[in-house]
Amino acid sequence: xxxxxxxxxxxxxNEVLKGIxxxxxxxxxxxxxxxxxxGKTTLLKCIVGLHAPTKGDVIFDGENFTDMDFEQRVPxxxxxxxxxxxxxxxxxxxxxxxxxxxxxxxxxxxxxxxxDRANFCLDRVxxxxxxxxxxxxxxxGMKKRVGIARAISMEPKYLFVDxxxxxxxxxxxxxxxELIAELTLEYKITTVMxxxxxxxxxxxxxxxxxxxxxxxxxxxxxxxxxxxxxKELNDFVFASKFMQAAKEKL
Amino acid sequence: MFTSFGRYILLLRLSFRKPExxxxxxxxxxxxxxxxxxGSLGIISIISVFIGAATTIQIAFQLASPLIPRSIAGSIxxxxxxxxxxxxxxxxxxxxxxxxxxxxxxxxxxVTEQIDALxxxxxxxxxxxxxxxxxxxxxxxxxxxxxxxxxxxxGGYLACFTSSDVSTSDYIAGLRDGFDPLTVQVAxxxxxxxxxIITSICAYQGFYTTGGALEVGQxxxxxxxxxxxxxxxxxxxxxxxxx
Numbered sequence: 106x107x108x109x110x111x112x113x114x115x116x117x118x119n120e121v122l123k124g125i126x127x128x129x130x131x132x133x134x135x136x137x138x139x140x141x142x143x144g145k146t147t148l149l150k151c152i153v154g155l156h157a158p159t160k161g162d163v164i165f166d167g168e169n170f171t172d173m174d175f176e177q178r179v180p181x182x183x184x185x186x187x188x189x190x191x192x193x194x195x196x197x198x199x200x201x202x203x204x205x206x207x208x209x210x211x212x213x214x215x216x217x218x219x220x221d222r223a224n225f226c227l228d229r230v231x232x233x234x235x236x237x238x239x240x241x242x243x244x245x246g247m248k249k250r251v252g253i254a255r256a257i258s259m260e261p262k263y264l265f266v267d268x269x270x271x272x273x274x275x276x277x278x279x280x281x282x283e284l285i286a287e288l289t290l291e292y293k294i295t296t297v298m299x300x301x302x303x304x305x306x307x308x309x310x311x312x313x314x315x316x317x318x319x320x321x322x323x324x325x326x327x328x329x330x331x332x333x334x335x336k337e338l339n340d341f342v343f344a345s346k347f348m349q350a351a352k353e354k355l
Numbered sequence: 356m357f358t359s360f361g362r363y364i365l366l367l368r369l370s371f372r373k374p375e376x377x378x379x380x381x382x383x384x385x386x387x388x389x390x391x392x393x394g395s396l397g398i399i400s401i402i403s404v405f406i407g408a409a410t411t412i413q414i415a416f417q418l419a420s421p422l423i424p425r426s427i428a429g430s431i432x433x434x435x436x437x438x439x440x441x442x443x444x445x446x447x448x449x450x451x452x453x454x455x456x457x458x459x460x461x462x463x464x465x466v467t468e469q470i471d472a473l474x475x476x477x478x479x480x481x482x483x484x485x486x487x488x489x490x491x492x493x494x495x496x497x498x499x500x501x502x503x504x505x506x507x508x509x510g511g512y513l514a515c516f517t518s519s520d521v522s523t524s525d526y527i528a529g530l531r532d533g534f535d536p537l538t539v540q541v542a543x544x545x546x547x548x549x550x551x552i553i554t555s556i557c558a559y560q561g562f563y564t565t566g567g568a569l570e571v572g573q574x575x576x577x578x579x580x581x582x583x584x585x586x587x588x589x590x591x592x593x594x595x596x597x598x
Contacts, residue, residue, distance in 0.1 A: 155471050175372075175479065182477030193468035207476045210375045265475075 106131050107152065107263065107295060112161035114147050121147045123319040124161070130312045132293040134286055136300055139316035140341055145299040146190075146267055148316065152297065153187060153265050154178060165263070183211055186256030186294075188285075190268040192248040194240040200227070200251050201236035204258045211259065226254035230284060246277035250284070257288060264289065266298040270305060278302060282309050303348055306330065315341070363559050369481040370489065370558075380487060387491030391453050391554075395499055398452060399445050403503040406440050407432065407510025415520035428521045429511070429529020436507035437538045438598075443590050445503045446549035449496060450582040454557035457488055458578035461561030462571035470562070485558040489551060496550030497543050504542065541597045548593060549586050556582045 107129040114122040121144045129135040137145045150156040152163050154170060163170045165181050173181075194203050204223040208214055214222065227233055230250040240248060249269060256264060266285060270278035282302075286309040289296040300306065306313060310327035315338050323338045330342060343349050374380040414435075415428045461484055464470050473480040508530065515526040557578035564574040 153475055155474060179477040182475065185475055187472065187475045189468045189472060191467060193472040195464075195469055195472075196467075207478075209379050210476070210478060259476075 106164075106166060107297065108162075108164040109148070109152060110162045110164065112148065112151055112163070113159045114144070114151055114156060115159045121319050122151065122158070125316070125319075125321050127314050127321055127324070129295060129297050131295045132289070133295065133311035134289050134309045135295070135297045135312045135314070136306060136310045137297065137314050137316060138299075138301060138306055138310075138341070139322075140301070143316040144319045145301075145316055149265060149267055149297065149299045153185060154182075183259060184262040185265065186259065186261035186263070187265040188249065188252045188256050188267065188269055190271055192240070192252040194248060194251055194255070196240045198239075199236065200232070200238050200240070200243070200254075203240070203251060204255050207255070207259050222258060223254075226258050227251075229257065229288075230254045245272050246274075246281065249273070249277075249281050253281075253284060253288070257292070260292065261294060264294045264296045266296065266300075268299055268301075270300065270302040275304070278304060279308070285309065303342060303345075306342070317341075362563065363555070366481055366485070366559055366562060367555060369479065370485040372479050372482050374482055374486075375478060380483065383483065383487035384490050387487045388495050390456075391449075391488075391491045392495035392498060395449055395452055395495075396502065398448060399499050399503050400506055402444065402448055403441065403506035404510035404513070406444060407436055407507030408514035409510075410435055410440065410507075411511035411514045411526070412518065412520060415518075419520075424529075425521050425525040426529035426532060428515075429526040430532050431529075432511045432526075433508060433530050433534070434538055436511070437504050437542050438594070439590075441503035441507050442500050442542045442545040442549060443586065445500055446496065446546065446553065446586050447583055449499070449549075450553045450557075450579050450586060453492070454553045454579050454582045455575040457554060458557040458561040458564075458575040459571055461485070461558055462564035462574040465562060465564045466567055466571060481562065485555070485562065488558055489554045492550035492554030493547050494550075496553070497546040500542060500546035504539075537597070541593065544597065545590060545593050548589050552585045552589060553582045556585060 109125050109127050112122050112125040113120065125148055137148060139145050147156060151158045158171060168181070170178065170181060195206065198206065201223050204226050205219045208219045208222060223236065224233070227235060230253050232247060232250050232254065235247070240251070243251065264285070269281050269285065273281065282305045285296060285298065288294060298305070307327050310330070313325060313327060313330060314321055315323040317337045323333060323335045325333065330338070333339065411428055411432045414431045418427055464484070470480045470484070473483060512523060512526055515521045515523045560574040560578035560581070564570050
């Protein structure tokens with residue numbers, strides 16, 4: 106299980122996170138939601154170690170990740186897959202090379218085993234046969250799917266996803282959400298996703314943490330979110346007329 | 356300035372940490388050596404020939420006196436090419452060609468989160484991205500400088516061949532006269548140091564890029580400018596220490 110304990114993070118005088126304590130449920134889709142500037146991505150980056158918290162701890166299965174140095178973090182990092190907001194594919198490598206890259210560095214697999222694994226991952230995200238394409242030749246949705254394929258290539262225990270639907274049309278967004286949910290269920294991955302897409306929240310949000318002004322404001326499931334009396338959360342979730350109309354029908 | 360210098364030293368220390376897998380890093384070193392060495396061969400060849408030729412003509416023009424032997428153009432041209440033009444001018448050109456490419460490549464990887472992706476995987480990003488470039492720089496710049504020396508001297512010969520200022524036999528006699536191997540040692544020491552300066556400073560500028568496309572361009576410009584200044588400073592220090 107992933108836990109954050111009293112996480113604070115400041116950039117200069119700007120305190121972005123103000124004491125976030127949260128548990129992320131194993132084998133579930135854990136969503137971090139909130140408005141722009143609420144600290145969602147900063148929290149995610151603190152959890153994965155891209156930002157060092159000003160104060161507080163991140164715990165992976167009882168081990169304090171924050172206190173570890175680079176070498177000590179490597180065994181945990183090998184269990185982490187991450188999909189970035191802009192996919193962050195290595196643009197000098199083909200799709201296949203992107204997926205094989207972590208296998209080259211951290212496994213003793215033979216060339217054919219690595220190729221089989223890459224093909225399996227590509228099949229899993231419905232991109233079979235796209236091995237030799239470069240990221241510049243892919244659409245936004247395809248890039249996200251390659252990003253997911255790369256993230257699962259090492260069979261991760263934890264999957265971190267930053268704004269998977271940004272820049273995608275609604276249909277593709279749903280495809281990506283469903284793919285993430287399927288993988289979470291199939292491989293019993295603990296998924297932590299940052300999003301402000303309400304379709305994701307309602308569709309796959311097993312466990313939702315709502316951040317407001319750098320603090321944890323609300324926590325619950327997608328079933329509970331529709332009936333909450335938390336004003337800030339209601340203002341955020343039901344901001345659009347469509348969502349207001351949907352709420353009235355619930 | 357001291358903060359930047361401290362970060363630069365720390366980044367270099369991280370860059371030379373034990374690699375995760377030697378074979379993958381070796382592949383990157385080879386790729387960088389080809390990119391820096393073969394990729395720069397054309398421009399280095401062109402400038403070396405022209406500078407060698409122009410230098411010889413100017414020396415012949417300035418030392419046109421019955422009291423000075425004509426072969427002096429060959430001797431001065433040789434030493435100037437070996438000591439200054441080939442290592443320093445070539446390195447300044449390489450700072451523009453190789454340095455800007457390194458800074459913009461690493462800077463783009465930073466702003467598009469590719470470096471974050473490496474770190475998430477547990478890869479030592481400075482080691483994977485910077486160390487191969489530095490190794491490529493300190494090995495290939497001296498080789499390019501050696502090529503440049505030969506082509507520069509060849510350019511001087513061509514200038515003599517196509518003009519009547521100095522005969523080719525005088526030029527060759529001058530080349531043979533009073534050659535000191537120390538000049539070649541100085542040139543090689545300079546080129547190793549300059550190769551390190553170009554690759555490490557530009558990689559540092561790229562690695563700590565924040566923002567977007569505009570900032571990537573600014574990092575590349577800063578990398579080239581700082582490299583050029585440091586090359587000229589190191590040139591003075593090495594010349595003072597070794598000659």
